Amino acid sequence: MTRPRTGPVLTASDYQHLARDVVDPDVWDFIEGGAESERTLAANVAAFDRVRLRPRVLTDVSTVDTAVSLFGADFATPIGVAPTAYHRLVDAEGEVATAQGAGAAGALFVVSVFASRTLEDIAKASPGGLWLHLYWLSRRDVLADLIRRAADAGYQALLLTVDAPRIGRRWRDMRNGFAIGADVTAVNIDEAVMASTHRGGTGRSAIAEHAAQSFDQTVTWADLAWLRAQTSLPIVLKGILTAEDAILAVEHGVDGIVVSNHGGRQLDGAVAALDALPEVVDAVGGAMPVLFDGGVRRGTDALVALALGARMVLLGRPPLWALAAGGADGVAGLLETTTGELAHAMALTGRPRLADLDRTVLSFRVGGER
Numbered sequence: 001m002t003r004p005r006t007g008p009v010l011t012a013s014d015y016q017h018l019a020r021d022v023v024d025p026d027v028w029d030f031i032e033g034g035a036e037s038e039r040t041l042a043a044n045v046a047a048f049d050r051v052r053l054r055p056r057v058l059t060d061v062s063t064v065d066t067a068v069s070l071f072g073a074d075f076a077t078p079i080g081v082a083p084t085a086y087h088r089l090v091d092a093e094g095e096v097a098t099a100q101g102a103g104a105a106g107a108l109f110v111v112s113v114f115a116s117r118t119l120e121d122i123a124k125a126s127p128g129g130l131w132l133h134l135y136w137l138s139r140r141d142v143l144a145d146l147i148r149r150a151a152d153a154g155y156q157a158l159l160l161t162v163d164a165p166r167i168g169r170r171w172r173d174m175r176n177g178f179a180i181g182a183d184v185t186a187v188n189i190d191e192a193v194m195a196s197t198h199r200g201g202t203g204r205s206a207i208a209e210h211a212a213q214s215f216d217q218t219v220t221w222a223d224l225a226w227l228r229a230q231t232s233l234p235i236v237l238k239g240i241l242t243a244e245d246a247i248l249a250v251e252h253g254v255d256g257i258v259v260s261n262h263g264g265r266q267l268d269g270a271v272a273a274l275d276a277l278p279e280v281v282d283a284v285g286g287a288m289p290v291l292f293d294g295g296v297r298r299g300t301d302a303l304v305a306l307a308l309g310a311r312m313v314l315l316g317r318p319p320l321w322a323l324a325a326g327g328a329d330g331v332a333g334l335l336e337t338t339t340g341e342l343a344h345a346m347a348l349t350g351r352p353r354l355a356d357l358d359r360t361v362l363s364f365r366v367g368g369e370r
């Protein structure tokens with residue numbers, strides 16, 4: 001990516017360049033990096049590079065509508081913020097600023113269970129839609145407490161990440177001996193539980209070691225019944241890449257899924273998220289909303305995922321770049337810019353409503369489908 005160091009901020013990569021100059025190098029590697037040789041990280045972005053579009057003309061694109069509803073909540077844009085841990089690593093206000101920015105743009109913000117601001121402070125700052133993300137921690141009492149607090153604070157859904165029973169081997173973090181600095185904490189979880197995230201060491205990542213101690217690797221589909229019994233909020237599973245698991249998700253009564261490979265941070269060599277999307281959408285057959293993340297950097301990328309059947313598209317790294325570069329205004333700017341790019345692409349493909357986006361907009365085969 002090339003961008004002059006000064007000049008207007010036109011797109012997500014501009015925020016990336018600005019952020020690079022202000023973020024601590026080890027934190028930068030934590031954000032940018034993927035698992036092992038980062039094949040899947042690269043594949044996520046490359047999958048979009050293979051796609052070309054089939055524009056239709058003379059369709060009256062004087063009004064383009066990007067509004068979308070999900071679980072009874074209305075959003076101005078189908079582009080939201082994926083859960084990412086520890087926003088105070090890049091901005092003093094952390095997730096409070098992200099919530100303000102996402103809310104200003106009318107976008108969904110999925111708050112990581114490893115947020116560095118309290119769920120309540122984030123909710124107070126947010127004029128928009130919030131979901132709480134969870135990992136399946138061994139301590140079910142901690143999980144139950146988080147779920148209760150989220151419901152009390154007005155969070156609208158729970159998103160359970162299922163592709164990380166353990167943390168991927170992230171060579172950058174292991175080489176850096178990455179640990180979370182003492183001034184940034186996962187404040188929603190007892191600090192005693194989280195203490196090991198602050199203890200790095202040569203050749204090892206403190207967050208991977210912490211996860212190995214605190215995540216429950218025994219969970220199976222049957223355990224979802226426990227989660228269901230804790231809450232009446234919609235439950236969304238993040239990290240589905242196959243038709244088989246999509247069908248199991250439907251059979252187990254979850255309310256939605258996110259097609260995701262965790263931004264290439266978990267199983268290196270996993271299929272590019274975009275290539276997995278058609279088979280999952282087809283398997284679900286409209287039984288529940290399918291969301292998508294992984295490699296979305298521009299509005300046209302979002303358009304491609306929406307055309308393949310995603311109801312909403314989430315951004316992981318770009319909001320962190322924008323937060324580092326410009327705080328809440330940066331996050332709002334990123335989401336508004338990317339949504340503007342999407343609206344532009346909808347106009348120029350002759351599809352002014354989200355409902356007009358289907359596979360006929362794509363000229364290349366993606367994941368075996370058009």
Ligand SMILES: Cc1cc2nc3c(=O)[nH]c(=O)nc-3n(C[C@H](O)[C@H](O)[C@H](O)COP(=O)(O)O)c2cc1C
Pocket residue numbers: 030031032044082083084085112113114133161238260261262263264265293294295296314315316317318
């Ligand atoms: C720094 C960082 C932290 C993340 N933390 C979480 C997390 O706490 N929970 C989770 O499910 N996914 C997490 N993710 C993965 C994102 O939710 C998302 O799946 C991924 O970043 C999407 O790919 P993208 O960065 O190409 O948009 C994290 C990603 C990054 C870059």
Ligand SMILES: CCCCCCC(=O)C(=O)O
Pocket residue numbers: 084085114164197207208210211262265
């Ligand atoms: C013990 C803290 C784990 C944070 C993991 C965040 C994450 O999912 C990531 O991809 O990084």
